Amino acid sequence: MRIVEPKAQIVDNDWPIERKLAWAAAICYDKQDSIAGLSDDECLKKVQNYYDRGHMSVLEMHRMKIKLFSSGLLSVAKNEYRGTPWVDFRGRIMVASLRVLLESQAPELRALGKTLLQHDGDKAWPLPPAYRLSSASLGVAEPVMVRVECSLNIATQIVRHRPCSFLQMSQRYTDMSDLPVIIPDVADKETGKVMLAAADYAETTYKTLRDQGLKRQAARFVLPNMTATKLLVLTSVHHWRHIFRLRCDKAADPEMQRIMIPLEAEFNRRGLI
């Protein structure tokens, strides 16, 4: 058993999109370090494979700023975009994930999504001449990704925020025999001991069930709410503000405040909010 400190960090890197997506997906398997050894082409193949298998939230984990040259397309984008609609009509900029493009009602946007997903061996994502990636600053629409380590308790609350895209470590793909746990700040010496004993019992039961032949997906049923998990959360600065308003409040769970208050300070320090 391992005691883990809850935390949240902004993820920033300037990798090609396929590497970003492959790295994001690897959180599900708790293997994000393994992506460093892959070429961009191998990353792209992984992303294509997630698409083929229907692991679609992977394709949401990067939001592109695309300059559109047709007002018709801008209107379609505005109407259909699920999650966080953001279209700047004056600048003709649409903020979209690969998933939004691939599932668009507009054949042109679907075709653009396919072009991006299926390009072969080319490191730069090829955009047809009618579109180009915009470097415009989006202000409150700017997407920000955050990596969170927290208890299952808190993860359940974070994933209630609907305009976000999420990926979470899977207990089906990750062995939990060395159980990572979070002890709440409010636990004192005595209550902390009781919690650790409960976690120890759960860990032993999990290992016994695994030894008896149960798959991870069944053995995980005995794991407690204090089990630590990892999450990637991607949403706009605008929506992060909303999350901070709710989750830094003194009415929020103390573990949530422990994560969100320093994160809000980091957003402030970087001038994001």
Ligand SMILES: Cc1cc2nc3c(=O)[nH]c(=O)nc-3n(C[C@H](O)[C@H](O)[C@H](O)COP(=O)(O)OP(=O)(O)OC[C@H]3O[C@@H](n4cnc5c(N)ncnc54)[C@H](O)[C@@H]3O)c2cc1C
């Ligand atoms: C102190 C506290 C206690 C809570 N207790 C409970 C509880 O006991 N049980 C429980 O189930 N939940 C509970 N929640 C969760 C809470 O009800 C919300 O589901 C969660 O905080 C997500 O925030 P949100 O609904 O404001 O918006 P988000 O999902 O973050 O969405 C952002 C904004 O988008 C808009 N929006 C998104 N989807 C819709 C929609 N379908 N319809 C209308 N507007 C939408 C709204 O303007 C919303 O503010 C609690 C939350 C807090 C902060």
